[in-house]
Amino acid sequence: MPISFAALPPYYDLVIIDIRMPRVNGLQLYNRFKAISPDIKVLLVSALDISQELVSIQSDMNLAYNILKKPVEREKFLYIVRRILTTSS
Numbered sequence: 630m631p632i633s634f635a636a637l638p639p640y641y642d643l644v645i646i647d648i649r650m651p652r653v654n655g656l657q658l659y660n661r662f663k664a665i666s667p668d669i670k671v672l673l674v675s676a677l678d679i680s681q682e683l684v685s686i687q688s689d690m691n692l693a694y695n696i697l698k699k700p701v702e703r704e705k706f707l708y709i710v711r712r713i714l715t716t717s718s
Contacts, residue, residue: 641669642714648675670713674699 644662648655655673662669676699697709 643670643672643710645672645674645710648673648677671695672697672709672713674701676700 646655646658650658653661655675659671659673662671672695674697678698695709695713697706701709
């Protein structure tokens with residue numbers, strides 16, 4: 630039986646999600662996560678180069694540095710993850 634994100638205790642440090650997914654896109658999921666836990670840290674990844682569009686759509690969020698275009702090199706991915714984890718929400 631699947632467990633709901635909302636039912637989990639906040640033991641996660643970072644949620645990494647793709648922009649394009651079946652049924653719910655990454656931005657919709659991002660908004661749901663933030664509604665449940667406003668301080669959650671999220672990294673969005675996409676094969677599409679849509680970071681500027683997302684930032685303009687969700688200007689109230691600091692998404693500019695939390696979007697990675699795939700494919701991403703391992704070192705860049707690790708750098709971004711570390712940066713997100715060490716900055717405040």
